[in-house]
Amino acid sequence: MAKEYKRTDGRKPTELRKITAKVGVIPNADGSAMFAFGDTVAIAAVYGPRLLHPKHMEDPTKCVLRVNYDLLPFSVHDRKKPGPSRRSQEISKVTEWALAPVVDLKSFPNTVIDVQIYIIQADAGTRTAGINAASMALAHAGIPMKNLVSSVAVGKLDKTLVVDLTKEEEDFEEGEGATDCAIARIANTDELTLLQFDGKVQPEVVSELINLSDDACKEIYEAQKKALKEVLK
Amino acid sequence: MKKIKENEINEEITGEEVSSEEHSKRKPVVPGEVIASGEDYLPGDGAKREGNDIIATRFGLAEESGRVIKVIAITGAFIPRRGNVVLGRVTDITFHGWVVDIGSASEAFLPLEESPRFVSKLEMDQFLAIGDIVAAKIWGVKSKGIDLTLKGKGLGKLEEGFVFRINPNKVPRVIGKEGSMINLIKDNTSSNITVGQNGWIWIHADSIENEIKARNAIEFVAEKVHVEGLTEKMEKWFQEHK
Numbered sequence: 001m002a003k004e005y006k007r008t009d010g011r012k013p014t015e016l017r018k019i020t021a022k023v024g025v026i027p028n029a030d031g032s033a034m035f036a037f038g039d040t041v042a043i044a045a046v047y048g049p050r051l052l053h054p055k056h057m058e059d060p061t062k063c064v065l066r067v068n069y070d071l072l073p074f075s076v077h078d079r080k081k082p083g084p085s086r087r088s089q090e091i092s093k094v095t096e097w098a099l100a101p102v103v104d105l106k107s108f109p110n111t112v113i114d115v116q117i118y119i120i121q122a123d124a125g126t127r128t129a130g131i132n133a134a135s136m137a138l139a140h141a142g143i144p145m146k147n148l149v150s151s152v153a154v155g156k157l158d159k160t161l162v163v164d165l166t167k168e169e170e171d172f173e174e175g176e177g178a179t180d181c182a183i184a185r186i187a188n189t190d191e192l193t194l195l196q197f198d199g200k201v202q203p204e205v206v207s208e209l210i211n212l213s214d215d216a217c218k219e220i221y222e223a224q225k226k227a228l229k230e231v232l233k
Numbered sequence: 234m235k236k237i238k239e240n241e242i243n244e245e246i247t248g249e250e251v252s253s254e255e256h257s258k259r260k261p262v263v264p265g266e267v268i269a270s271g272e273d274y275l276p277g278d279g280a281k282r283e284g285n286d287i288i289a290t291r292f293g294l295a296e297e298s299g300r301v302i303k304v305i306a307i308t309g310a311f312i313p314r315r316g317n318v319v320l321g322r323v324t325d326i327t328f329h330g331w332v333v334d335i336g337s338a339s340e341a342f343l344p345l346e347e348s349p350r351f352v353s354k355l356e357m358d359q360f361l362a363i364g365d366i367v368a369a370k371i372w373g374v375k376s377k378g379i380d381l382t383l384k385g386k387g388l389g390k391l392e393e394g395f396v397f398r399i400n401p402n403k404v405p406r407v408i409g410k411e412g413s414m415i416n417l418i419k420d421n422t423s424s425n426i427t428v429g430q431n432g433w434i435w436i437h438a439d440s441i442e443n444e445i446k447a448r449n450a451i452e453f454v455a456e457k458v459h460v461e462g463l464t465e466k467m468e469k470w471f472q473e474h475k
Contacts, residue, residue, distance in 0.1 A: 024308075030308070030309050030310045031308060031309060047310075048310060048338065049310060049312075049338040050310065050337075050338050051338060051339065051340070060376060060377075102264075102265075104290065108338060109376040110338075110339060110376055110377060111338040111339065139263055139264050139291070139292040140292060140308050140309075141308065141309045141310065142291055142292060142293070142306045142307075142308050142309020142310065142312075142402070143291065143309065144264070144279070144290045144291050145264035145265065145290065145291065145292075146264065146265060146290070147264055147265030148263060148264060148265055186265075187265055188265065224263070225263050225266070228261075228263045228292055229261040229263070231307075231308070232261040232293075232294060232307065
């Protein structure tokens with residue numbers, strides 16, 4: 001057995017960072033939410049269903065889900081140049097795919113639901129925080145949904161399996177280095193809507209990693225549910 | 234067209250889902266949450282049956298009325314329904330009618346034939362010009378748009394006064410049970426108020442002070458949607474804001 005890696009912030013391998021979730025942070029939007037894993041803070045605003053421009057993008061069979069993810073310039077140490085990048089476009093697209101299976105898009109043909117996700121502080125796991133925030137914001141916007149989506153990053157530091165990696169851990173280079181795997185799952189099910197891998201991993205460890213996300217997602221789901229119900233008080 | 238019988242509009246609106254004062258049987262739910270289990274229940278709006286369970290399909294307050302369980306939306310955009318009275322602004326005049334912005338996902342169209350009296354195709358802008366505010370009723374919701382009509386009591390162009398918006402989900406509370414809330418506000422500010430289901434509200438009173446007072450009162454109600462016994466609270470509010 002290889003020696004256990006000790007996490008720099010003193011967390012247990014399966015311990016998440018402190019979760020902060022709040023709904024209704026953007027009064028102008030139809031639905032909005034904030035979700036934070038420790039120092040990673042994401043906000044999401046949902047507008048719609050509303051008229052889609054340009055018109056040629058309209059789909060007469062269903063509503064278009066349009067997700068825009070971006071880092072704000074001050075969210076990282078070196079200023080992030082504003083505007084879309086290859087990375088932000090990719091994350092926007094995978095976030096869209098992660099959310100679309102739960103949203104009832106058939107109810108609103110020829111319209112669009114706009115989801116804007118902004119990372120106001122980044123410390124790894126931004127796409128997962130973004131998905132969590134967007135899922136809450138969609139629910140807050142009163143859009144018919146099958147379920148909520150909960151998302152978490154799991155990974156491997158050399159041989160130790162961990163959840164919710166920080167930026168420092170992602171840059172870990174000893175042994176096999178760090179493996180980072182973003183997972184989104186439909187709450188209370190085994191259906192995954194996002195699975196991305198980065199780093200080295202043995203095939204037999206993959207299912208173990210995915211199982212690890214189960215408990216973490218349950219914890220996140222409870223936080224999302226609690227934050228949503230808070231608005232009704 | 235000027236003197237509109239607001240009460241009649243509101244009566245029609247209140248026929249829709251109006252929040253009852255009773256809160257005991259309501260509980261907040263999130264999408265995908267199991268509201269109740271068993272064969273005894275039927276899913277209503279915002280709920281569906283999955284196996285033995287009734288599951289919420291949207292975020293809101295779950296309410297049991299008899300066997301039916303429905304989820305009342307409290308946030309989100311306006312979803313047009315047939316029979317809704319809405320306020321809108323004329324954005325375009327076409328050959329066959331008027332295009333009206335009612336703040337929903339698709340455009341609303343008011344055909345020429347649906348005007349209450351004969352309007353010549355050459356003088357359409359004299360009946361309704363671009364920028365005019367109109368109270369209309371939705372008589373059809375299709376995938377490609379919403380159809381409006383002006384045939385009905387209290388519908389037509391709204392002149393003078395002003396229009397402001399509130400969250401459409403708060404409209405039932407602003408109207409109150411059988412229009413109790415809106416009538417209270419009208420009586421205390423001696424104003425004419427028309428509330429559209431899309432959250433657009435038109436106010437016209439004899440003085441600007443009364444108009445502003447009516448607006449403040451409505452915004453006060455919209456802010457306190459979840460408070461019980463709001464009508465009594467409102468009476469007190471009016472005494473304080475004489």
